[in-house]
Amino acid sequence: MHDFEQLSQQFTERFNRDHFPAAPASLYDPNRYFLQMGGKRVRPVLCLMGNELFDEINPDAWPVATAIELFHNFTLIHDDIMDAAPLRRGRQTVHEKYGSSTALLAGDVMLVAAYDYLNRISPKYVMAIMHLFNQTAREVCEGQQLDMDFEKSTDVGFDAYLNMISLKTSVLLAASLGMGAILGGAGERNQNLLYEFGRKLGLAFQVQDDYLDAFGDPEKFGKQVGGDIKSNKKTFLLIHALETATGADKRRLEELLQSDEEGKVEEVVRIFRACGVDAWANELKDRYVNEAFAHLEDIAVLSKRKEPLKQLALFLTQRQY
Amino acid sequence: MHDFEQLSQQFTERFNRDHFPAAPASLYDPNRYFLQMGGKRVRPVLCLMGNELFDEINPDAWPVATAIELFHNFTLIHDDIMDAAPLRRGRQTVHEKYGSSTALLAGDVMLVAAYDYLNRISPKYVMAIMHLFNQTAREVCEGQQLDMDFEKSTDVGFDAYLNMISLKTSVLLAASLGMGAILGGAGERNQNLLYEFGRKLGLAFQVQDDYLDAFGDPEKFGKQVGGDIKSNKKTFLLIHALETATGADKRRLEELLQSDEEGKVEEVVRIFRACGVDAWANELKDRYVNEAFAHLEDIAVLSKRKEPLKQLALFLTQRQY
Numbered sequence: 001m002h003d004f005e006q007l008s009q010q011f012t013e014r015f016n017r018d019h020f021p022a023a024p025a026s027l028y029d030p031n032r033y034f035l036q037m038g039g040k041r042v043r044p045v046l047c048l049m050g051n052e053l054f055d056e057i058n059p060d061a062w063p064v065a066t067a068i069e070l071f072h073n074f075t076l077i078h079d080d081i082m083d084a085a086p087l088r089r090g091r092q093t094v095h096e097k098y099g100s101s102t103a104l105l106a107g108d109v110m111l112v113a114a115y116d117y118l119n120r121i122s123p124k125y126v127m128a129i130m131h132l133f134n135q136t137a138r139e140v141c142e143g144q145q146l147d148m149d150f151e152k153s154t155d156v157g158f159d160a161y162l163n164m165i166s167l168k169t170s171v172l173l174a175a176s177l178g179m180g181a182i183l184g185g186a187g188e189r190n191q192n193l194l195y196e197f198g199r200k201l202g203l204a205f206q207v208q209d210d211y212l213d214a215f216g217d218p219e220k221f222g223k224q225v226g227g228d229i230k231s232n233k234k235t236f237l238l239i240h241a242l243e244t245a246t247g248a249d250k251r252r253l254e255e256l257l258q259s260d261e262e263g264k265v266e267e268v269v270r271i272f273r274a275c276g277v278d279a280w281a282n283e284l285k286d287r288y289v290n291e292a293f294a295h296l297e298d299i300a301v302l303s304k305r306k307e308p309l310k311q312l313a314l315f316l317t318q319r320q321y
Numbered sequence: 322m323h324d325f326e327q328l329s330q331q332f333t334e335r336f337n338r339d340h341f342p343a344a345p346a347s348l349y350d351p352n353r354y355f356l357q358m359g360g361k362r363v364r365p366v367l368c369l370m371g372n373e374l375f376d377e378i379n380p381d382a383w384p385v386a387t388a389i390e391l392f393h394n395f396t397l398i399h400d401d402i403m404d405a406a407p408l409r410r411g412r413q414t415v416h417e418k419y420g421s422s423t424a425l426l427a428g429d430v431m432l433v434a435a436y437d438y439l440n441r442i443s444p445k446y447v448m449a450i451m452h453l454f455n456q457t458a459r460e461v462c463e464g465q466q467l468d469m470d471f472e473k474s475t476d477v478g479f480d481a482y483l484n485m486i487s488l489k490t491s492v493l494l495a496a497s498l499g500m501g502a503i504l505g506g507a508g509e510r511n512q513n514l515l516y517e518f519g520r521k522l523g524l525a526f527q528v529q530d531d532y533l534d535a536f537g538d539p540e541k542f543g544k545q546v547g548g549d550i551k552s553n554k555k556t557f558l559l560i561h562a563l564e565t566a567t568g569a570d571k572r573r574l575e576e577l578l579q580s581d582e583e584g585k586v587e588e589v590v591r592i593f594r595a596c597g598v599d600a601w602a603n604e605l606k607d608r609y610v611n612e613a614f615a616h617l618e619d620i621a622v623l624s625k626r627k628e629p630l631k632q633l634a635l636f637l638t639q640r641q642y
Contacts, residue, residue, distance in 0.1 A: 127447070
């Protein structure tokens with residue numbers, strides 16, 4: 001059994017090889033550039049932890065974890081095009097540096113490379129892994145489309161938002177664990193419980209992410225507070241505030257969403273507090289964390305095997321940065 | 322044994338079902354719209370013919386043929402974005418009708434759907450089919466990137482162009498036949514021969530396509546002659562003319578490539594003729610057809626089994642439209 005740090009290090013050592021041929025450099029250099037930006041590699045580590053929950057690491061877990069991380073990076077490259085984002089992790093996005101057409105194509109070939117890693121595992125697992133991988137890939141695309149649809153809508157309810165964010169961010173975390181469970185030899189019931197643990201954990205993580213953007217301590221947070229508010233991004237907080245604010249606060253919030261005025265972040269945060277969004281978000285997060293842990297409890301393995309996942313879950317949902 | 326028409330009809334009947342869920346319609350309607358435009362379905366039929374060359378149609382050939390056609394459509398949707406093409410088959414392209422972001426995502430999910438069909442076949446074939454499919458997908462992306470690179474270059478040699486066009490268009494035709502051969506139980510030597518038959522056939526087809534654009538009979542051709550010339554597209558003809566024209570013709574050709582003047586098409590065609598590009602293109606096509614047929618001859622099956630492929634090859638490379 002290994003903790004997050006150990007698995008992250010082991011994965012990164014293996015992942016930091018070249019996944020692409022040298023030529024044509026005009027296609028593959030953009031992918032090398034993007035992967036070299038690094039990242040926390042949370043998803044592949046979840047795959048390895050899902051495996052280790054049930055058994056020693058199956059050699060097939062490495063290519064599957066690699067496929068997951070390549071898939072995740074494919075979605076980032078394409079999302080950045082769609083969002084017209086100039087920067088990611090403080091560096092130029094692929095389409096900014098190499099142009100949209102090349103970024104599109106580099107993303108495509110990154111997805112193909114992910115499938116190529118899936119094709120390196122034992123035939124015994126291919127069908128189950130591919131099934132979950134494909135289902136998840138479809139859902140992530142659906143989540144991104146819904147997210148774009150919602151950007152144009154002023155009237156997104158909590159349930160619709162929850163469904164979107166689950167598809168866009170949680171299912172890949174869940175599926176990473178789920179694929180690990182498959183490779184660890186887990187039965188279907190345990191696979192499903194671990195998947196649901198991951199899905200709820202993902203929701204809790206997103207609530208925390210949204211919370212920190214508005215209420216985080218700028219000293220600890222590391223990035224500017226209020227980025228979501230400035231860009232009018234739909235978040236758990238905004239959705240709830242729009243559903244619960246009344247009277248002058250409601251009118252003012254809707255007004256602020258149309259404006260770029262100075263002091264916007266502070267005023268939106270004030271309205272959030274006035275609606276009790278901060279306490280509500282903490283309760284919502286705790287609920288998801290508790291539901292996630294209940295699923296983890298139900299998994300039929302020795303409880304000490306669950307420790308690394310518990311620690312990671314607490315870290316991800318209680319971080320202040 | 323069936324001919325192209327019969328297999329095309331059988332495939333189309335099966336293919337004209339819905340490959341996507343109903344919701345979110347904002348993501349899947351664009352794909353339904355694009356697939357309903359139709360098409361000759363050449364690639365899936367090649368897969369079926371490659372299978373029938375060796376044995377009765379394997380039930381797995383249908384999902385593989387479907388995956389190939391979905392993959393091809395994925396490339397068209399993304400290529401249309403990159404080329405900023407307003408129309409395809411006389412109708413609005415996906416990005417024109419639904420926006421670039423949705424077209425990007427609709428293409429992504431079309432590729433995932435293709436892989437989902439590959440995951441429905443017998444585990445016995447999955448690894449070999451996925452291997453060829455992934456290699457081909459990678460090569461098609463490489464071809465598209467090289468094509469974009471060449472657009473910006475004034476100095477593309479014949480060999481570089483040939484490599485690009487082989488990647489961009491021929492390898493998918495070749496791989497369609499190759500996957501059929503795998504499913505028909507062909508040995509590796511026969512698989513490779515059929516693959517090379519397809520690759521050479523694809524090159525001959527492209528030469529004929531380029532030839533018709535410049536020298537086709539407008540009555541038979543069905544579309545406007547000179548489209549490639551107007552858009553300064555690199556073709557077999559232009560590459561050869563740039564390599565062989567001399568003196569005033571060469572200077573004038575380079576001038577015309579920078580201009581939009583009236584009579585451009587006619588004058589470029591005149592220079593093509595002056596350089597003997599028309600006869601050269603016919604010889605080049607015949608060479609590729611002959612090489613393709615030589616590979617087909619070498620395949621160790623009864624020669625009557627080769628008839629449908631021969632007929633298709635002659636049709637594709639001798640059509641006047």
